[in-house]
Structure formats: structure tokens, C-alpha cells
Amino acid sequence: AFTFSLFHFMTSEQLFEKAKTLIPGGVNSPVRAFRAVGGTPLFIKSAKGAYLTDEDDRQYIELINSWGPMILGHAFEPVERAVRDAIQYSFSFGAPTRKEVEMAELIVSMVPSVEKVRMVNSGTEATMAAIRVARGFTGRDKIIKFEGCYHGHGDSFLIAAGSGAMTMGTPDSPGVTKATAHDTLTAPYNNLAAVETLIDANPNQIACLILEPVVGNMGCVLPDPGFLQGIRDLCTKHGIVLIFDEVMTGFRLAKGGAQERFGILPDLTTMGKIIGGGMPVGAYGGRTDIMNMVSPAGPVYQAGTLSGNPIAMSAGLAMLTYLNEHPEVYERLDTIGKRLGDGFRDSAAKLGLNYTVNQIGSMFTLFITDKPVTDLTSAKTSDIPRFGRYFHAMLERGVYLAPAQYESLFVSTALTDDLIEQVIAANEESLKAVMKD
Ligand code: PMP
Numbered sequence: 001a002f003t004f005s006l007f008h009f010m011t012s013e014q015l016f017e018k019a020k021t022l023i024p025g026g027v028n029s030p031v032r033a034f035r036a037v038g039g040t041p042l043f044i045k046s047a048k049g050a051y052l053t054d055e056d057d058r059q060y061i062e063l064i065n066s067w068g069p070m071i072l073g074h075a076f077e078p079v080e081r082a083v084r085d086a087i088q089y090s091f092s093f094g095a096p097t098r099k100e101v102e103m104a105e106l107i108v109s110m111v112p113s114v115e116k117v118r119m120v121n122s123g124t125e126a127t128m129a130a131i132r133v134a135r136g137f138t139g140r141d142k143i144i145k146f147e148g149c150y151h152g153h154g155d156s157f158l159i160a161a162g163s164g165a166m167t168m169g170t171p172d173s174p175g176v177t178k179a180t181a182h183d184t185l186t187a188p189y190n191n192l193a194a195v196e197t198l199i200d201a202n203p204n205q206i207a208c209l210i211l212e213p214v215v216g217n218m219g220c221v222l223p224d225p226g227f228l229q230g231i232r233d234l235c236t237k238h239g240i241v242l243i244f245d246e247v248m249t250g251f252r253l254a255k256g257g258a259q260e261r262f263g264i265l266p267d268l269t270t271m272g273k274i275i276g277g278g279m280p281v282g283a284y285g286g287r288t289d290i291m292n293m294v295s296p297a298g299p300v301y302q303a304g305t306l307s308g309n310p311i312a313m314s315a316g317l318a319m320l321t322y323l324n325e326h327p328e329v330y331e332r333l334d335t336i337g338k339r340l341g342d343g344f345r346d347s348a349a350k351l352g353l354n355y356t357v358n359q360i361g362s363m364f365t366l367f368i369t370d371k372p373v374t375d376l377t378s379a380k381t382s383d384i385p386r387f388g389r390y391f392h393a394m395l396e397r398g399v400y401l402a403p404a405q406y407e408s409l410f411v412s413t414a415l416t417d418d419l420i421e422q423v424i425a426a427n428e429e430s431l432k433a434v435m436k437d
Pocket of ligand 1: 067122123124125127150151163212216217246248272273
């Protein structure tokens with residue numbers, strides 16, 4: 001039986017008011033609260049293909065796609081079917097299953113540097129585990145991360161963190177101990193010399209270097225030519241475990257992620273988002289000798305009651321299988337991304353606005369700045385109040401963007417040519433509407 005409560009008759013605004021009395025800030029993840037752009041967050045009722053529908057029954061064209069996972073559009077049928085099939089056999093066993101083995105084999109076959117893999121329940125779990133393993137493997141304590149990169153909400157990463165942590169103005173979160181912060185060293189993105197300086201100042205103390213091989217979390221920022229190779233060389237030279245955080249880029253920039261696209265192999269890779277087809281899934285994997293440190297093969301402890309959950313594995317398997325068998329998906333994503341990126345750039349130029357658009361494959365960001373954006377300092381030259389007005393102008397025209405400047409957009413293959421044109425037209429009108437105020 002399906003029961004109705006009063007909540008079924010509430011608008012987004014009423015739900016948000018109620019939510020704020022029950023949930024911190026009314027949301028279960030900060031950036032959803034629209035703090036950076038103002039106004040009331042949309043409470044989403046359903047989504048299909050390229051469209052979201054909110055509790056007020058308005059439809060929006062999706063450019064976030066659950067922050068990445070819905071790369072083939074919402075409620076993609078093979079994934080939906082796999083979940084429907086799976087639920088007949090109970091939802092969790094806390095015991096090994098055939099699907100986990102299939103999943104592991106598929107990931108190892110798709111991601112070039114991954115020889116062994118462990119499933120977890122989120123990107124955050126994946127990155128926390130990966131640095132623990134790197135520390136166990138090297139016997140060293142310190143890690144290097146880049147300013148503006150976000151690696152989930154683990155204590156070690158909330159130092160100069162991007163995404164919501166930056167948008168919320170609390171890059172160094174209370175509750176992270178000084179001792180933890182002390183072990184996290186940071187450098188500006190795309191700055192090899194700064195990394196070298198950190199390594200020289202901390203000889204034989206750095207366990208790992210973690211980075212987003214293409215950044216999504218200070219807006220989309222690309223690695224300069226030679227940057228990833230330079231990082232790879234430095235890590236190899238100094239015995240530092242190189243971790244690519246491919247939570248956003250994995251299975252998106254190519255079927256084997258950024259490492260395949262750029263042809264540079266890390267020692268460990270963290271994964272999330274697409275890997276679960278929309279279910280809560282993450283994974284970390286890499287070199288056999290390093291992964292053999294993980295319990296019970298080795299001494300580094302890491303576990304999970306719901307890890308490898310059969311419903312989540314079914315969704316993920318259906319998603320990855322489809323991507324693995326349809327290389328044309330990546331050509332289409334590149335085409336869509338390029339057309340949107342070029343379209344946004346052209347519209348801005350036409351209006352005499354020299355805004356920066358960073359785009360690679362299906363990730364892109366329009367920065368409200370005329371400076372090139374290559375790191376956190378340059379990302380911060382963006383006009384944040386104007387971005388907020390632009391965001392709402394797009395929303396009024398039926399386009400749902402990430403509700404903050406320091407985020408990448410993620411397109412799906414559900415965007416048809418017609419929808420691409422609609423989005424480009426909405427962008428031009430929105431820029432026009434906000435350029436003068
Ligand atoms: N790493 C990166 C690069 C991310 O973008 C994110 C989340 N957006 C995470 C880790 C954390 O993943 P989750 O939100 O699933 O914990």
C-alpha cells in the first residue's frame with residue numbers, strides 16, 4: 001500500500017522550511033542548499049533521460065546529473081532493469097557474491113593501472129582508504145594534495161579543499177585536528193616547482209600525492225601539458241605513491257578515465273559516482289603489491305557492512321558493461337561537451353564578455369572571469385554574486401546548473417542536438433540578463 005503524508009502536498013519552499021527544522025541546513029550535503037547562489041533549492045521528485053522534475057512539477061534540462069553518475073541520462077533502462085532483477089534476491093548479505101567478482105574483473109579490464117580493486121560505498125571512503133594504504137605501504141605519514149581539489153570529507157582532505165568546502169567558506173573545517181592538518185601538505189594546482197619544494201623540505205616523509213587528474217571541484221580545471229607526467233616522474237623518483245582521484249573523471253573522460261585519456265598511470269586510483277550507476281558506491285584499486293597491503297591480504301584495515309552490496313553492484317555492473325561495450329558513448333560525450341563549451345564561449349564573446357570556459361569531454365565550467373583559470377587563485381577571480389544571478393536566470397529558462405561557481409557541469413548522452421541548442425540559447429539570454437547589473 002502506498003501512503004500519503006502532508007509532505008506530498010508541499011512545494012520546494014515549504015519542504016525546505018520544514019527540512020531546516022529537522023536536518024542541518026535542510027540538506028544532506030551542503031552545496032545542495034543553494035547558499036552560494038541564494039534562493040530555495042529545488043526538491044526533486046523524479047528524473048528521466050535529460051530532464052529533472054521538481055516537487056512543483058516544473059521540468060529542467062539536466063547539466064549536473066547527480067554530480068556525475070547519470071552519464072547515460074536518468075533512469076537508464078539497462079540499469080533500471082538490473083536493479084529490478086536484483087531486488088528479488090534480497091538486498092544485502094554481508095557475504096561474498098558472484099557480482100563482486102564480475103565487477104572487479106570489469107574494473108580491472110577497463111581502468112589501465114588497476115590490477116586489484118576493493119569496493120566501498122562512496123568516493124570519500126575510497127580516498128580515505130587509499131591514503132591509509134599508501135601510508136601503510138611506504139611507512140611514511142605525510143600526504144600532498146592540491147589547493148582547490150576535493151577528495152571527499154575525510155579529515156586529511158579538508159585542508160584547502162574545493163567544491164562545497166570552498167563554497168561554504170570553511171576550507172579548513174573545525175573538528176579537523178592540528179595533528180591531522182600537519183600531515184597534509186598543499187601546493188597550487190599545475191605548479192610542479194611547488195611540489196618539488198614540498199618534497200625537498202620533507203625528505204622520505206611523503207607517503208602519497210593525491211590529485212584530480214582533471215579538476216572538477218574548483219570548477220573544471222585542466223592539467224597543463226606536461227603537468228601529470230611531471231607529477232608521475234617526481235613520485236617515481238621519490239618513492240611516493242601517486243593516487244589519481246578519478247571519482248569524477250573515471251568512466252567519464254574515457255572508459256578508463258583520465259589515466260587512459262592522458263596515457264599516464266597512477267599507482268592507486270579512487271573511483272565513485274558512475275561506478276555505482278547512481279547507487280552509493282566507491283572503489284579504490286591499483287598495483288597488486290600495494291593493494292595486497294589491504295586486510296585480510298595484508299595488515300592495513302578497511303571494511304564495510306554494505307560494501308559490494310548486491311543491488312549497488314547490479315546497477316554498477318549494468319552501467320559499466322554498457323560503457324565498456326559502447327565506445328561511441330565517449331565520442332558523443334566529447335561532441336556534446338565541445339558544442340556546449342564552444343556555444344557558451346561564443347555567446348559570451350558575442351556579448352562582449354570575455355568569460356573563460358574550461359572544457360574537456362563532458363566536463364565544463366563557465367567562469368565569470370576574463371582570466372584564464374588554471375588553479376585556485378585564478379578560479380577565485382570569478383564574480384560570485386554575478387554567477388548567482390546567472391544561475392537563477394538559467395533556472396528560470398529551464399536549465400539546471402550546479403548551484404555554485406566552483407563546480408564542473410556533467411553532461412549525459414541524453415542531451416539531444418535540440419536540447420543542446422536550447423541550452424546554448426538559454427545561456428546567451430541569461431548572460432545578457434545579468435551582464436549589466
Ligand atoms: N573525490 C572527488 C574528486 C570528488 O569529486 C568527490 C565528490 N564530488 C569525492 C572524492 C567524494 O565522493 P563522495 O561524495 O561520493 O563521498
